[in-house]
Amino acid sequence: MKYNLKYLMFGLFAFAFASCDKHDKMDDLVHVGEMAPQVHWTIPNTVVSAGSDVAFSVQYYTTEEETPISHLEVWYDIHETVSKNVSAPWVVSVPYTVASEVSSIQRISTCIKRYEHDEANYNSKERAYKFDSTFPTSNTLARVTWGGTEFSEDKVNTNFGEGFMQNFKDSLYNYLVSNPDAAYKDFAKLVATDSIWNAELFLPYKTTSFDENSQTNYDHFVNHEIPAPLDSLFQTLSFEQIIDDGKGNLNISYSRGYLINAQLKCLDTKGIAGLTKLTEITLN
Numbered sequence: 001m002k003y004n005l006k007y008l009m010f011g012l013f014a015f016a017f018a019s020c021d022k023h024d025k026m027d028d029l030v031h032v033g034e035m036a037p038q039v040h041w042t043i044p045n046t047v048v049s050a051g052s053d054v055a056f057s058v059q060y061y062t063t064e065e066e067t068p069i070s071h072l073e074v075w076y077d078i079h080e081t082v083s084k085n086v087s088a089p090w091v092v093s094v095p096y097t098v099a100s101e102v103s104s105i106q107r108i109s110t111c112i113k114r115y116e117h118d119e120a121n122y123n124s125k126e127r128a129y130k131f132d133s134t135f136p137t138s139n140t141l142a143r144v145t146w147g148g149t150e151f152s153e154d155k156v157n158t159n160f161g162e163g164f165m166q167n168f169k170d171s172l173y174n175y176l177v178s179n180p181d182a183a184y185k186d187f188a189k190l191v192a193t194d195s196i197w198n199a200e201l202f203l204p205y206k207t208t209s210f211d212e213n214s215q216t217n218y219d220h221f222v223n224h225e226i227p228a229p230l231d232s233l234f235q236t237l238s239f240e241q242i243i244d245d246g247k248g249n250l251n252i253s254y255s256r257g258y259l260i261n262a263q264l265k266c267l268d269t270k271g272i273a274g275l276t277k278l279t280e281i282t283l284n
Helices: 002-029 153-160 164-178 180-192 199-205 228-236
Strands: 038-042 054-061 069-087 097-116 128-135 144-148 206-211 216-221 250-268 273-275 279-283
Touching: 038 250, 038 273, 054 069, 054 250, 069 153, 097 128, 097 250, 153 164, 153 250, 164 180, 164 228, 180 199, 180 216, 180 228, 199 206
Parallel strands: none
Antiparallel strands: 038 054, 054 128, 069 097, 069 250, 144 250, 206 216, 250 273, 250 279
């Protein structure tokens, strides 16, 4: 029994040595991946005018002595945001507004500018290379805004789409006729700014009822219907008149703006790149 145990122990030690020997050979076969260059940049101003250059400072180095730095590159994508807003200011029973904001990528990230590595940029105190430079933006990415007091049918069609004006008017009409009691206040507001209608002409279509729920009196149209003359008045309104607040201001706005996500790449002679974090830059 002791004899068998002796051989068993010997076998375990032999297996352990064989295992260690095999592990050592695996270590010889493992290669640690090459380190990418280290790079960091700062951009003082992240809101710039479209078409102007963006200033930056960069600091970089590599720990791979046999693979020196080759060059640096600035890359960025382009994002567009379009905002639209239209409302009928005389509709006071409920805010009647059509609004949207859509963001989309107009161009994927692309190399914008290349900077050759220069040994003269080495800073012995920082133990890294440093330099200041810029990269360009396009003046075609300038912000576009429209609205206020200027009306242009062409701009409405271009920015909001053909048929938008009629669709807006039709949708508003459907709301008014489906809510005649609420629409009473809306038409009262409308005729207050109309050159023909006045309080006396409006008065025959008005009546007052008692609301059991709120225990209050409220004004509404006779028979809870929009009178034919007021229906006809609405049909004669142009889109411009519908969005006019009565003071010369048009409740319509359109804006298109851009931003870029910029990144600096530092590449060595093998093409291995170190990357900075993405920096968002707004173009005015």
